[in-house]
Amino acid sequence: MKELAKPTLTGEFVAEVIGTGIFMFIGTASVAALVTAGAQFGQWEISIIWGLAVAIAIYAVGGVSGAHINPAVTLALATFMGFEWRKVPFFIIAQFIGSALGAGLTYFLYGPVIAEWESTHQVVRGTVSGLQTAGIFTTFANANITYWHAMLVEMSITALLMYCVLALGDDKNGGSKGVLTGLFVGLVVAIIGASVGPLTGFAMNPARDLAPRLMIDALGWGNVVMTGGRDAIYAWVPIVGPILGAQLGAFIYTRFVSPSLPENIQDRAVAKQKAVVSHQ
16 A cells, blocks of 8 residues: 655644634634624533534644644653654644634724623723733633643643544544544533533633733733733643643553553564564
8 A cells, every 4th residue: 555645844834823823713702702793602602612622623634644733742742642842833833823813803804893792891901900801812711720730720621632533533542533533622622611611711722821811911901811800920831731730631541541542452462472482
């Protein structure tokens, strides 16, 4: 069987920009519709939309770049799954660009509606009240939890996400899921959002959070988007938490679950037997 040609790094870069942009546009636009345009969404509906947005992004570019669409995922794949470290900076840059473009498109399309809603509800950008519309684009912690608690939330849910990404994508684990893998990953995102979203907004992705946070800071929301209206910077939480969580999830799967899969046990036994024979 003829081996297929591999995508170029440029192709993978463009795919990551597009994939991240797709899910960011769909996700942030749904929140904009909820906050400013009277859309009748609840937590579950918003979570489903974000999850389906991730699934669509996976189907849109997965064949080219693998649809990492998340720096935390890229770093975990490099650490535990053999993804080339030389590609990591390019993938992460592409993900940040895609996130900014997706959120930027939402701002462009919903800008007049957001501005009118802010005027009607006396929301002033640059003040704590501005967080009501800043939350369209980025995430903030529930007022009842500390930033360290929020970091542990983000670490935990990203660990779950990364574990499921590897488990669902492993054909040796319960058989091939084929074209359904992307949908299953999207459902994991949706379930996490529905169950834990009210705590931190379920960022699980440094690019998804920081790129639009920097964008709206420059668009008039000001430094309050970096602090979440508290005395300390919050922006580090959706960066550190997801990165640590993805490493943890990948560690658990590759070190404790994958080695115990029957096919992997058999492969090791065959390799050991071959090694013994070759030394005789």
